[in-house]
Amino acid sequence: MVIISKGIYLYLEMNYRIIISWMILVGSFSCQRILEPETDNWESGIHQMTLAHDGLDRTYTVYIPEGFDENRVYPLVLILHGGGGTADLVIENDNWLATADEQKFIAVFPDGSRNDMESSASFNTNPQTWNDGSERTSIGAVVRQVDDVGFIESLIFKMKDTLSIDNDMIFATGFSNGSSMTFRLARELPNVFEAVAPVAGSDWMQQLVPDTNPPRLLYITGTEDPLNPFEGGDIFIGNTYIGTKPDVEEMILPWTDLLSCENGFTTDTQQDIRTYQFDCTESEQLKMLALIGHGHHWPGSESSLPFAVVGENATSLNANDVIWEFFSASF
Structure with a gap:
């Protein structure tokens, strides 16, 4: 069980005002942005778009790398923000645009849904979340039963309709709640993705779509993450229960069956990184x-x-570099 003391929580809550005000400002900007019309004529840079799905106007940002050639076929990487986050914050904080420029892939940053889609995203009062299949009542998109799997599938179809995307080079990664959503996509759209890389989240799902081939999986998490405890357990902020997470090693083991690997693993520790190695039929599977x-x-x-x-x-560790190295191992 992970508990953040009430005293620390109240102190941090007061000091959050500056941080949250900044996040609200950024979130407000992202939701009040001028969205581009439908286009087949892409050029290098940031494109902020919208897609109507399941009664909601969903937003997402597309980044076309420098030196874009419309006659070239490109990999596609979806990058999902964490709970309460936005596409804009991921772009600002996580350096994915530079990675896309260097490695020449198209990056797509979808936004989750929020309770009031007519109002700006707010980390504090109108957070954007993903329906990760967890049934957690602390996740708004889960409570609202938002069709995020269908949204992502429609978004990928749209990208393939308007850009030259290699069907064998479609990937997804995400952080926290976005990580859990990435796990769900891997289970429910397994034939869409060649590989996925969830970071600091849990796999809440139990089933894989029958008669499909699951994507290769890279999982990254910290051993001292209070919101994704390595050994699992209940999580509280103050006296507020926000969920129970599974033990990380136990959570990942079902993927050995899904990816035709031997049950179990060995570890190798170098400096501050412990690598879990799995005996699979092909290298870089898990x-x-x-x-x-x-x-x-x-x-x-x-x-x-x-x-x-x-x-x-x-x-x-630089997650962007490691994740892209894992993704690109297939080509």
Whole structure:
């Protein structure tokens, strides 16, 4: 059981005002942005778009890398923000645009849904979340039963209709609640993705779509993450229960069956990274990295959240580089 003391929580709540005000401002900007019309004529840069799905006007940002050639076929990488986050915050904090420019892939940053879709996203009062299949009552999109799987599937179809996307090079990654959503996509749209890389979230689902081939999986998490405890357990902020997480090693083991690997693993620790190695029929099918001493942060990014809530930003790992290396192992 992970508990953040009431005294610390109240102190942090007061000091959050500046941080949350900044996040609300950024979120307000992202939701009041001018959305581009439908287009087949893409050019390098940021494109902020909308897609009507299941009665909701969903927003997402497309980044076309520098030197874009409309005659070239490109990989597609979907990057899902954490609970309460936005596409804009991921773009600002996690350096994915530079990675896309360097590695020449198209990056798509979808936004989750919020309770009041007519109002701006707010970390505090109108958070954007994903329906990750967890049945957690603390996740708004779960309570509202939002069709996020259908939204992502429609979004990918739209990208393939308007851009030259390689069907064998479609990938997804996400953080926290976005990580759990990435696990769900891997289970429910297994033939869509070649590989996925959830970071600091849980796989809440039990089933895989029958007669399908699941994507290769890289999982990354910190060993000192109070919001995704490595050994599992109940999570509280103050006296407020926000969910129970499974033990990380036990959670990942079902993927050995899904990916035709031997049950079990070996580990190798180098500096602050413990690598879990699995005996699979093909290399780079399943991999897990435990970041020793690391908390609830995107590895390799700056974090504005207080360490007392999310733990230390302690790793030397750059998640963008490691994830792309895993994704690109297939080509």
